[in-house]
Amino acid sequence: MERAVRDWAAVADAVNRRLRELGLTQKELARRSRVSVATLRKIQKGVAQERSDAILSAVSRALGLPDDHLRAVADGEVGLSSSAAGGPTGDLRSEVADLRRRVEALERSIGSVRDS
Helix, strand or coil: CCCCCCCHHHHHHHHHHHHHHHCCCHHHHHHHHCCCHHHHHHHHHCCCCCCCHHHHHHHHHHCCCCCCHHHHHHCCCCCHHHCCCCHHHHHHHHHHHHHHHHHHHHHHHHHHHHHC
């Protein structure tokens, strides 16, 4: 069975919007998702290149979204207006992601103090 053409522009919009909401950099997203910066760059530019569901899931999770969110966006099952990032749940996810970033920064600071 042949898969329908995926909407990579919609995926790019969703990823870029979520990065702005969370205040994350591409490099930080790469670290969290374990997806290369080069692949993320292509995703963010909407380059029409097939990507595995595993990559889309890893990026979704790193952005604090459900595992299948970006796959659903790519397949046209989730519109940008009904993004999982919106509403009270999205607000909580955004706050948790922000707290995670802060804790990671504190852990790095503590680690550098211990190392000196």
